[in-house]
Amino acid sequence: MNNSNKSSIMIRNTKLGGKHTLICVPIMEDTIRESILACERAALFNPDVVEARIDKIVDTDKDIIPSMLLNMRKLLGDKPLIATYRSVTEGGWGNMPPREIYELYKEIIEESDIDILDIEMSMDRKVVMELQQLCRQKGVKVMFSHHNFEDTPDEPEILSILKEGERLGGDISKIALMPNNGKDVLKLLNATYAAKTELSIPFVAISMGKKGKISRMGAGVFGSAITFAQADHNPSAPGQISIQEMRVILNCLEE
């Protein structure tokens, strides 16, 4: 019913891109302390994957982020953990220049026990490639991402962005787009269906906002490997429903 095996990968004990859509809960808090507490609460909902949105953290001492991630690892056991520094230009809170992001990500790759690093494809290409190499050396999977909080390009463009994530050597490719009407949501879903046969790596495709909610629930049927849902009434992007609601819907769609 869901994704083909050619595009699945194992992360610890979790199959990404397999028969079931994985539910990822984002942790997006202002401080390290609150992030760890939120991770503890999120773990109670038994998500498949957790994403630490480190761009939201305002604590000045960024050096302690790797140890925060280690604390999260302890709370999560074998659940895959994604670290994400989302830039303002892609809908996040981060405004550090690429070299500083590189330094922070380097420490994270080397010192914390994360599984996946989210790297925006739009970032300086040299930095992107250096980070990818570091990830390879340390066995961290690379998720190449692209976000557009304004609108949705045409289907071929969506597909080509997803393919770019594979061409760059990513382990996972991800796109999140804002629809302005129902047609935009269909463009995303059509591109998802095409990507299922045209990509050899797992990918994630999301249509955001109220109009796009249907894609968060159903894109797995067309090939998307992960859907993001909130645990704490604290969505990291518009349109995320709760993990409890998502689980009921996925059980219904994927039984």
Ligand SMILES: O=C1C[C@@](O)(C(=O)O)C[C@@H](O)[C@@H]1O
């Ligand atoms: O890239 C994504 C997807 C997302 O933007 C969403 O729309 O659910 C949420 C982000 O936290 C994550 O990094």
